[in-house]
Amino acid sequence: MVTLPILHVAQKEGGTQFKLLVEYPNDIKALMKPMRFPRDQQTLPNHFYFTDYERHNAEIAAFHLDRILGFRRAMPVTGRLLNITTEIYQVADDNLLKTFFISPASNLCFHGKCVYYCDTSHAICGNPDKLEGSFAAFLPTFETANRKTWRHPWRRSYHKRRKAQWETDANYCSMVRDIPPYDEGRRLLDLMDMSVFDFLTGNMDRHHYETFKIYGNNTFTLHLDHGRGFGKPFHDELTILAPMLQCCMLRKKTVRKLLDLHNGPKSLSQLLRESMQMDPVSPILWEPHYEALDRRLAIILQVNVA
Numbered sequence: 306m307v308t309l310p311i312l313h314v315a316q317k318e319g320g321t322q323f324k325l326l327v328e329y330p331n332d333i334k335a336l337m338k339p340m341r342f343p344r345d346q347q348t349l350p351n352h353f354y355f356t357d358y359e360r361h362n363a364e365i366a367a368f369h370l371d372r373i374l375g376f377r378r379a380m381p382v383t384g385r386l387l388n389i390t391t392e393i394y395q396v397a398d399d400n401l402l403k404t405f406f407i408s409p410a411s412n413l414c415f416h417g418k419c420v421y422y423c424d425t426s427h428a429i430c431g432n433p434d435k436l437e438g439s440f441a442a443f444l445p446t447f448e449t450a451n452r453k454t455w456r457h458p459w460r461r462s463y464h465k466r467r468k469a470q471w472e473t474d475a476n477y478c479s480m481v482r483d484i485p486p487y488d489e490g491r492r493l494l495d496l497m498d499m500s501v502f503d504f505l506t507g508n509m510d511r512h513h514y515e516t517f518k519i520y521g522n523n524t525f526t527l528h529l530d531h532g533r534g535f536g537k538p539f540h541d542e543l544t545i546l547a548p549m550l551q552c553c554m555l556r557k558k559t560v561r562k563l564l565d566l567h568n569g570p571k572s573l574s575q576l577l578r579e580s581m582q583m584d585p586v587s588p589i590l591w592e593p594h595y596e597a598l599d600r601r602l603a604i605i606l607q608v609n610v611a
């Protein structure tokens with residue numbers, strides 16, 4: 306994904322945010338999210354989790370973190386620096402091409418078509434001709450490996466004035482754990498892992514999750530869509546831990562892993578830093594995010610002991 310020539314670029318359908326389907330030789334594909342803001346831009350204080358911008362570097366960091374935690378449920382993601390003219394504009398699909406323009410600063414820009422932030426005032430521009438992006442390995446086709454999409458039981462309301470049931474019902478988990486597929490097997494434990502993972506990155510946008518269909522209910526949950534993580538390094542959003550706190554449940558293997566990471570010799574932040582050092586667009590994270598990771602790891606362990 307880093308070195309192969311890019312043959313074709315088109316907007317990827319599905320979802321509400323802008324992303325590109327990148328094609329390489331031999332039918333190899335990647336899901337690209339372009340850089341929109343510098344690394345130190347935080348989630349705007351008056352933005353909800355559902356109006357937050359996406360961060361391409363959050364996708365990269367989330368992949369590395371998922372691997373360090375031993376979950377390995379996220380697709381591999383790397384950064385890549387592109388030439389916006391030769392590696393996007395000249396190989397762009399017709400529909401994408403229609404959204405290109407030259408900005409007042411004489412840079413080549415485009416905005417695509419989507420629900421959130423696909424307009425002239427949120428254009429993605431070359432600087433002057435360089436553009437950074439995250440490239441996620443493409444999942445197998447639906448013909449090869451069909452997936453099932455599940456509504457997350459602890460999904461937020463996605464409404465600026467409404468709350469979700471789990472936010473007001475202290476016994477919410479006892480209801481969930483009686484409903485298939487959460488009443489047996491690994492699924493509920495996987496959701497606990499996911500809440501730990503999302504709390505560490507600060508991702509509040511876990512509305513759905515996916516599994517591979519052929520394995521039925523006895524399979525892992527994929528960790529997809531982390532573009533809204535790593536937005537608030539000075540705030541720890543405890544409600545992301547609601548599944549774990551309300552069910553009072555965590556896989557023994559996960560607890561052990563978290564304890565090992567906490568006890569060292571290397572901190573979680575140090576391991577993540579080393580893991581991402583070789584990425585083509587390193588450094589991946591703004592410094593305060595590393596401190597946040599170690600702080601949040603301690604919080605998870607504290608609430609489990611308490």
Ligand SMILES: Nc1ncnc2c1ncn2[C@@H]1O[C@H](COP(=O)(O)OP(=O)(O)OP(=O)(O)O)[C@@H](O)[C@H]1O
Binds near residue numbers: 443
């Ligand atoms: N690595 C990948 N390879 C192939 N398809 C993917 C990959 N990651 C995600 N998808 C698919 O792309 C779609 C949208 O991806 P994603 O969730 O990242 O975008 P989004 O715009 O944030 O979506 P939403 O608005 O629903 O949150 C999903 O249907 C998902 O199945």
Ligand SMILES: [Mn+2]
Binds near residue numbers: 320322510530
């Ligand atoms: Mn999303």
